[in-house]
Amino acid sequence: MIDIVGLAETNDEIAPGYRLLRLQLDQDVEVRPGQFAMLKPRGMFEPLLRRALAVYRVDGPRRISFLYQVLGRGTEALAQIGKGGEVETLLPLGNSWPIPSNQERAIVVAGGIGSASVLMLCEELKQADVETRVFFGAANAVAAAGCGLEDFRFCGFPLALSTVDGSAGEHALVTAPLERCLKEGGGRGVTIYTCGPWAMMKRVSELADRFEVNCLASLEAPMGCGFGVCVGCVVAVKTDGPLGYGSYKRVCTDGSIFNAKAVCWDINAMGH
Amino acid sequence: MPKQFVGTLTLWAIDSRLILSMSINHDPRLAVAIAGIHFNNPVLGASGTFGYGLEFAELIDLDRLGGFVTKGLSAKPLPGNPPPRIVETHGGMLNAIGLQNIGARAFVEERLPLLNRYDTRVIANVFGYSDDEYIEAITILNDGEGISAYELNISCPNVKEGGIVIGNSPTAAARLTARAKQASSRPLIVKLSPNVTDVAELARAIADAGADCISLINTVVGMSIDVNTRRPRLSYGTGGLSGPAIRPIAVRMVYEVAKSVDLPLMGIGGIASTNDALEFMIAGATAVQIGTANYYDPAITMKIVDGLSAYCGNNGIAHIGSIMRSLMTE
Numbered sequence: 001m002i003d004i005v006g007l008a009e010t011n012d013e014i015a016p017g018y019r020l021l022r023l024q025l026d027q028d029v030e031v032r033p034g035q036f037a038m039l040k041p042r043g044m045f046e047p048l049l050r051r052a053l054a055v056y057r058v059d060g061p062r063r064i065s066f067l068y069q070v071l072g073r074g075t076e077a078l079a080q081i082g083k084g085g086e087v088e089t090l091l092p093l094g095n096s097w098p099i100p101s102n103q104e105r106a107i108v109v110a111g112g113i114g115s116a117s118v119l120m121l122c123e124e125l126k127q128a129d130v131e132t133r134v135f136f137g138a139a140n141a142v143a144a145a146g147c148g149l150e151d152f153r154f155c156g157f158p159l160a161l162s163t164v165d166g167s168a169g170e171h172a173l174v175t176a177p178l179e180r181c182l183k184e185g186g187g188r189g190v191t192i193y194t195c196g197p198w199a200m201m202k203r204v205s206e207l208a209d210r211f212e213v214n215c216l217a218s219l220e221a222p223m224g225c226g227f228g229v230c231v232g233c234v235v236a237v238k239t240d241g242p243l244g245y246g247s248y249k250r251v252c253t254d255g256s257i258f259n260a261k262a263v264c265w266d267i268n269a270m271g272h
Numbered sequence: 273m274p275k276q277f278v279g280t281l282t283l284w285a286i287d288s289r290l291i292l293s294m295s296i297n298h299d300p301r302l303a304v305a306i307a308g309i310h311f312n313n314p315v316l317g318a319s320g321t322f323g324y325g326l327e328f329a330e331l332i333d334l335d336r337l338g339g340f341v342t343k344g345l346s347a348k349p350l351p352g353n354p355p356p357r358i359v360e361t362h363g364g365m366l367n368a369i370g371l372q373n374i375g376a377r378a379f380v381e382e383r384l385p386l387l388n389r390y391d392t393r394v395i396a397n398v399f400g401y402s403d404d405e406y407i408e409a410i411t412i413l414n415d416g417e418g419i420s421a422y423e424l425n426i427s428c429p430n431v432k433e434g435g436i437v438i439g440n441s442p443t444a445a446a447r448l449t450a451r452a453k454q455a456s457s458r459p460l461i462v463k464l465s466p467n468v469t470d471v472a473e474l475a476r477a478i479a480d481a482g483a484d485c486i487s488l489i490n491t492v493v494g495m496s497i498d499v500n501t502r503r504p505r506l507s508y509g510t511g512g513l514s515g516p517a518i519r520p521i522a523v524r525m526v527y528e529v530a531k532s533v534d535l536p537l538m539g540i541g542g543i544a545s546t547n548d549a550l551e552f553m554i555a556g557a558t559a560v561q562i563g564t565a566n567y568y569d570p571a572i573t574m575k576i577v578d579g580l581s582a583y584c585g586n587n588g589i590a591h592i593g594s595i596m597r598s599l600m601t602e
Binding site: 002040045046073074222223224225227228229234235236247267269270271 | 320321322323327328330331343351352354355356357358359360362363364365367369372498505507515516564566567568569570571
């Protein structure tokens with residue numbers, strides 16, 4: 001974990017409301033698939049806290065990209081960064097997607113900008129020669145483009161696209177084609193890797209339970225620090241409880257990737 | 273032997289950690305003493321924002337830090353509040369963590385041995401739901417080697433038992449302070465709440481009860497509402513406001529308490545720069561604790577240590593203690 005100032009090479013809008021920020025770093029940093037960084041324009045007072053963004057891609061030992069959706073004050077501040085802009089960057093943070101050496105098949109379920117956490121995973125699954133299917137869900141065609149659809153297609157895995165409004169791919173929630181796949185026996189020997197909205201991951205987790213498939217989910221929560229000290233970003237889990245009924249784990253340092261079975265999906269870490 | 277003399281002996285003759293500190297070039301102008309404890313500089317990490325200290329080992333040189341205060345430790349581990357626990361506001365943030373912690377025993381056995389590798393003062397923040405639970409936690413911590421002092425957290429706004437926060441009542445606060453002082457093998461710091469009518473009255477009660485030092489302020493009770501769901505943004509409903517937004521409140525309270533009691537003070541509340549730290553010292557604080565700023569700038573304590581050295585140099589100050597309580601009022 002290091003705290004460095006990255007220089008923005010690009011911060012282009014790739015679709016309305018979605019941007020790709022590529023940073024040049026002055027040190028080598030090893031980032032594993034699924035890890036994230038805490039980012040803030042250098043010297044900016046408001047908003048105060050950095051924002052947690054998944055590392056979308058490592059473009060070289062000193063060059064990394066973040067794909068993000070402009071949603072609030074923090075990401076709006078990031079969107080203002082121009083070429084050469086300085087970005088306070090704390091990384092790499094969190095655990096990473098495990099790919100056991102004996103793994104033969106995988107399913108990746110990406111919902112919305114949750115895709116940012118799984119592109120590197122797909123690239124690694126490709127390298128490891130794991131037979132993989134991708135389920136890619138977004139609100140609409142524009143959002144799908146903004147969430148990096150073309151980069152995922154480039155990985156070459158079979159990809160099922162679905163949108164909530166039907167403007168691209170299947171007119172359905174991403175969990176619908178996933179459920180069909182599992183019903184048809186597509187879950188045998190598979191690990192599901194998922195990142196997306198809470199409700200989507202909850203549904204994916206239910207399907208994984210029903211079809212007895214191993215499932216890992218990368219969670220999101222509002223973060224104060226990103227490195228374990230504020231204890232603000234917790235998620236309720238079913239194990240290891242000081243009171244015997246469960247406990248709260250930090251998304252930043254105990255995750256962000258959790259076994260979906262362990263997560264209490266009824267308690268949304270993001271709030272209501 | 274006078275207590276202060278024992279402290280000095282400990283510092284120069286017995287404390288083996290001093291040998292460690294020889295390798296670091298501490299600025300002697302920044303050294304301060306509180307209740308017989310020597311701090312290499314007056315910059316500390318504040319409770320709740322500094323974990324158990326070790327989390328910062330990769331990010332800063334802990335040997336250069338004056339000290340830090342642990343996350344509130346209770347006799348038994350606490351699970352904390354359900355999420356969401358934090359929400360950002362303008363110039364600050366609200367939190368309602370609910371004192372999730374590993375418990376005093378685990379701190380003593382698992383974390384303290386690792387912390388003792390560093391030349392920094394470790395202050396254990398202590399919390400309980402009743403006077404007895406505070407004493408139980410202190411008794412466990414008394415077994416730990418390498419704790420310099422206790423900070424009694426009587427002011428957390430995010431946990432209430434029967435609707436009463438001990439820190440809001442001078443009588444209850446004095447009673448607990450006296451018991452804690454008796455149970456404690458170490459100097460006792462009492463951390464004050466800003467959510468009171470008369471902070472000076474509270475400070476006097478705590479000073480009379482035997483506290484060695486007062487730290488202030490804890491967070492200011494606040495609330496934030498999601499207008500779409502019409503629910504509080506925090507699961508607990510209300511939370512503690514921290515960050516630069518509360519600094520002027522904190523400076524005023526440090527100033528009021530400094531006028532009312534002779535005890536050394538630690539200033540806390542939205543410190544995010546060297547000048548912020550200096551404000552608190554001029555108002556009356558011997559040392560400062562840095563809180564929320566650690567989240568967005570993990571090296572902020574180091575920057576303030578360097579900044580205080582520069583301030584001494586630029587202003588011909590031989591010792592940082594000389595600016596303490598130096599507010600010009602005419």
